[in-house]
Amino acid sequence: MAVRTLTINEKLVSAPEGATILQAARENGIDIPTLCQLDGLSTVGACRLCLVEVGPSGRLQAACVTQVAEEMVVRTETPKLREYRKMIIELLLTERNHVCAVCVANHHCELQDLAVKLGVDHVRFEYLHPHLAVDVSHELFGIDHNRCVLCTRCVRICDEIEGVHTWDVSGRGTNARIISDLNQPWGESPTCTSCGKCVQACPTGAIFRQGSTVAEMEKDRQRLRFLLTAREKREWLV
Amino acid sequence: MEKKTWLIIGIGNELAGDDALGRQVVESLAKKALPGVQILSLPQLTPEMTEHLRCYEQVIFVDADVSGQEVALRPLASEGIRQPFSHLWSPQAILALLEMTTGSVPQAWLATLPARDLGFGKSRNEFGAELVAEAVRLIEVLIESQTATPRHLDEATRTVGSGTSK
Amino acid sequence: MSRRIIIDPVTRIEGHAKISIFLDDSGSVADAWFHVAEYRGFEKFCEGRPLAEMAGITARVCGICPVSHLLASVKAADRILAVSIPPAAVKLRRLLNLAQIVQSHALSFFHLSAPDLLLGFDSEPTKRNIFGLASSDPETARGGIRLRQFGQEIIEALGGQKIHPAWVAPGGVRGPLSAERRTYLQGRLPEAISTVQRALGLMKQLLDRYPEETQSFGNFPTLFLGLVGPEGVWEHYDGFLRITDSTGNIVADGLDPARYQDFLGEAVETWSYLKSPYYKPLGYPDGIYRVGPLARLNICSRLDTPLADRELSEYRQRVGGAATSSFYYHYARLIEILTSLERIGRLLDDPDVLSLRYRARAGINQLEGVGCSEAPRGTLFHHYLVNEDGLIQKVNLLIATGQNNLAMNRTVAQIAKHWIRGPDIPEGVLNRIEAGIRAFDPCLSCSTHALGRMPLVIEVRDSRGTLLGTRRRDATS
Structure with missing residues (x-):
């Protein structure tokens, strides 16, 4: 299985291709709050609590439905996200x-x-x-x-x-x-x-x-x- | 009855801004698990509290103070308290009631932290952590001074003064 | 010129209220109203909620006696489930209610009323509080504090928390007492009993000291209502209603609390949110009745515990059979603490309180249920109607303080007529008016389902309602 390497909160992490940002973060002990997500069920991105900032422009993406990509830069804890x-x-x-x-x-x-x-x-x-x-x-x-x-x-x-x-x-x-x-x-x-x-x-x-x-x-x-x-x-x- | 050593009571409403600072102090002290120190974190004092106090030799109340400018720790006396019926009981009133009903009170101190905002919600005081840390430090120095060798006592009394029961 | 005097706020009662006193043209007291001026709406916003949630919701009516509401609520729910709950659950609920009576009565007597009684109604107002009491009689003050704490500890041991224990459930309770807590509580009992016995000794001395107050503090004939058990024994949780008159004759007996609407009416006055219940056969307002400690001791045949029964016979000698003065509420309250403590001792000795068979489960089997129990302040009714799924359609709460409303009004008028002479009202007289109300230990947050602080002011008005002057006392001053 291909592996993707990305950065979450300045930390270099790797995740299998097809994994979501949420899965990659949790694998690496990074906590992202969720509500509609429940392990074992399909994901719908309904509650938007798992929003993270992606890329240099800080585009908001729901971590539970966004797949990891090579050299992706993700931030999970910013003042904007907390707000x-x-x-x-x-x-x-x-x-x-x-x-x-x-x-x-x-x-x-x-x-x-x-x-x-x-x-x-x-x-x-x-x-x-x-x-x-x-x-x-x-x-x-x-x-x-x-x-x-x-x-x-x-x-x-x-x-x-x-x-x-x-x-x-x-x-x-x-x-x-x-x-x-x-x-x-x-x-x-x-x-x-x-x-x-x-x-x-x-x-x-x-x-x-x-x-x-x-x-x-x-x-x-x-x-x-x-x-x-x-x-x-x-x-x-x- | 054999008395336990220290009781530290943090008082305040956790959802009234800086009013919660006193409780943050005792919660921080609780994590340190100091030997011989019992911690209580309460929204308010009630007359029944006198029955807890009498089991201790030393007690420190920790509360937020809107008129305060800095973190302070001072000995607390019980005298001169005449409080009407109210749901609000001050540490002095509790001590006075204890003294009147049992004839004696533990050595007592009051640590106060300056409160700026008592509005609805959690404390948003940007200096909150520093204030809490300072209060924790003063309390630790006081406890050490009361139990340690004279060398430490000199330093401690300079910092916080000595407690008195009257 | 007719004048109206308002006392606002009444201090040292649970909740806050306002009193208007009307003077006639000669300056004598013509009438008095005890206003309760706020509203909460529990009966309305409970509509649509599932039955099982009602205990938790209605307990929030009051932070002083949530236990009373829990019990009346789950008893109404038991009826709707149509279950007979396990014996252990009955005993545990009884234990809870007795603990509630002890802590509430201790608060009323030692913290709120003893300062007046032991220091004197005309004593210095700044000392007429628990501190004044503690400096003049430390043993009584400390005993009172510990007695209330004992009641709270039992509630906490059962319900997990002192104030809003969500431990009572339709069909029973949510857990037994632990053996460890039982042993601890048993150890605390002897001291609690000696505290109340000492207070009873003081109370008897006070009766000789306050003959005038005894005569004027709500001393008039009324009916008395409350629960009694088999053979008319004092009861607080179950049983049937009995009504006696002011001479002690039984007017009605064996009344099913579930049919309270057949014999109790609820009148509404425009000047108060507190309803005025009355005994229907005598009409309004002649059907005035009193509930609470005074009524419970008047209606019962005996208390069925040895120490308290000895006190009851002395009480009856002193008050002359049936007590008609509301001043005796205090005395009755102490005797009730004593019998409650003796009964708590009995229950703690019962192995059933540790039993694991404590909750019956059932669906909705009736569409209507009335729960009735004795709160510290008197008989409490919760009446629910549900739909077939068990959702609340209608709620009626008949509260102890409400049932004393007519008597409280009459008490205020009597004290005012006895003590007020002319336009100047000394502080000691104001205090007596408040104390007259305090004798009932009214819980206004319950009885009106009222929210917040109600100030009590004295206003003077002429016959056209024009305000001539105001005398105000802040609740915390």
């Missing part, structure tokens, strides 16, 4: 109704963790306060659109790993919503196998186990890695 990432989290927080203190995923939430890590101590934009529904028609699980960041992890894990494609996205912009099947209540979905993969994949408290109380919804995002290793390598590592 943009912070702003992305702030915009996510304003777009829906995230109330950490009474959320089922409090202390177990990737959005919350990112906000803390990126220094989001207040929000500079106006909240939209949309009126959004909670769907708890499913026997085991519920989805609260107030807490959804439209990362589409649930859509991808359902389609690519479970193979049933119950979830999809309807609408555009601020009207975009995660829907089950033909926009019917989750409990009436003819395709859902109740496998619960979307619950574990969801980065926030948007998809949760029924009956969860405040801060009780711990998620095990390693389950996907386990599942893929089991399938691909026939190894059941627990």
